Amino acid sequence: MTRVGVIGVGTVGRSVVEILEENRSIITARSGEEIVVKSGVVRNPEKVSDLSIAISQNPDDILDDPEIDIVVELMGGVDLPLQVVQKALRNGKAVVTANKALLAYHRYALQEIAGDIPFEFEASVAGGIPIINALRDGLSANHILSITGIMNGTCNFMLTKMMNEGAAFETVLAEAQALGYAEADPTFDIGGFDAAHKLLILASIAYGIDAKPEQMLIEGIEGITQADIAFAKEFGYTIKLLGIAKRDGNEVELRVHAALVSEEAMIAKIDGVMNGISVVGDRVGETLYYGPGAGGNATASAVVANIIDIVRSGKRSPMLGFNHPLEEGLRLKSSDEIRSKYYLRLRVSDKPGILAQITQLFADHAISIEAVIQRPCQKECAHLLFATHEATERSIREMMLRLETLSPVLEAPFMIRIV
Structure with a gap:
């Protein structure tokens, strides 16, 4: 039996607990042994009193528990999750996280600490889409020529509404907030920072680039108006917020920004809150990955898949998919x-x-x-x-x-x- 501790039993954490319980038989069959959530950590225990697991407010109750094999970190933020994940790894526990901001800043340091200890993070990029494993495993024989993705469902929902309904930016933002797609302070989403964190994670796997968000071009969608929408339609474009990683000789360009995309392009047809990522390999050509990029069940599905993978295949190293530099002399393009x-x-x-x-x-x-x-x-x-x-x-x-x-x-x- 494998025992799991969930630190951060919010929307996604609750879904992780419920999936492991309600899909127990198929998960056991696929992993080879029973997986149970022993305990969880949450700020307000009353919100999860209906769950049949032990609940605490102290992460150390999980990190110091010798019976816990896998720690699932779903706290959000950077500083405290970094301390939690570091301690989990130093205590020899496998880690699964959905924390894109943590990885955007500390992925290489955490890989060094992890060593041969499994560290999985599929849910950190594009929710339920298995893009991490696709890049790290399925496309591992390829030089990656480019990654182009719609990686933020909030922006994609808003731009789809603006294109299809002629609505103003402020109107669709208010609707996105009312539906729970955007936070009260939406800057992280509409400013492009969420997508930038995700792109950095993918670029690390594809190119071995150790860059920080402050080093790349990041713009959002705040200034787009119906004048821009009208121009796009007249010339056969749609507007999307894209994350782009592209190799050009010995340089890799990393950028997140709104873009005019031909209506005929596959990625232009991805609408609403959905995410889509195009990856071009030198041998396989273009592959496209599509699905829900956020939400409790979609993200939890990726978390549980990582847990199953750890249990089924044992130790997995290295975390980013390579021990040695992928490409000698590659550098970030200005x-x-x-x-x-x-x-x-x-x-x-x-x-x-x-x-x-x-x-x-x-x-x-x-x-x-x-x-x-x-x-x-x-x-x-x-x-x-x-x-x-x-x-x-x-x-x-x-x-x-x-x-x-x-x-x-x-x-x-x-x-x-x-x-």
Whole structure:
């Protein structure tokens, strides 16, 4: 019998306990032995008084229990979970976590501490989608050329509503909060930080890149308006928040941002709260993984799958899937050097000669314009909407700063990358 302790018996933790109890027979058959939750830790024991496990408020009651074989960490946050996971590993206990923020900052240090002790984290990225095992095991014969993913269901729900219903950003955000898809403070989701943490975990497995969130390009969806939606539709695009990891020679670019994506692309068809991740390998080509990216049962399904895997296969090392550097000399590409096509929205005074003045700035920065549309917005002003050919981040940002200094430009330019 394998005994499990769950630290953080919230929505996901409760589902873990219930799945292990209610699906006991099939889990026993698949793992080879019975798995039981011996105890759990939660701040408010009254909320889980209906569960048939011992409940405590002190993580040490699990970490110091010699009968506990596997510790499931579902606390959220970084500092306290780091202490909990470190102690669990040093006490020789296997660990399963869904904590993406913890891994975004401490994955390599934790792998070193874990050594041969099983440490699994499938639920940290894309909820119920088995993307970690796909990258670490199923695609292990491949050089990974790129990873492109919709990794945040909140943003995908909001952008789908904006595209399909013509709703304003503030309206769909309020709806997402009412439905429980977005927190009261939604910054972590809509600002792109949640997706960035997940992308860093995947990039570590694919490339061995040891980067932190502060080193990568991260933007959210806060500035998107119906003017941008209209442009996207007119030119056959949809708008998605994407996490992108891509190898370019000896460099790997990591970025999270809103993107104009061709309506024909597979990933463009992933709507609502669902997640989807495209992985391109040098041998297998493109593979696409789709499913629920959050929610108690979906995330708990991945947690329990990790528990079963530990019980069935014994020790698993290393945590990230490699002992030695995957690619000698690989380094993180500077955000300034990333190349993309761009969409720009400007609100300008509607007067003669302004378009010529602005297009001259494009030419000064060696940025070629692919398309331009002018749309009225309010009295005596207009929206100028541009699509460019490929340029660098440095050149587009320098030009945007110059645009802000022009008196006919009435507000800061807004930019979305075209994928």
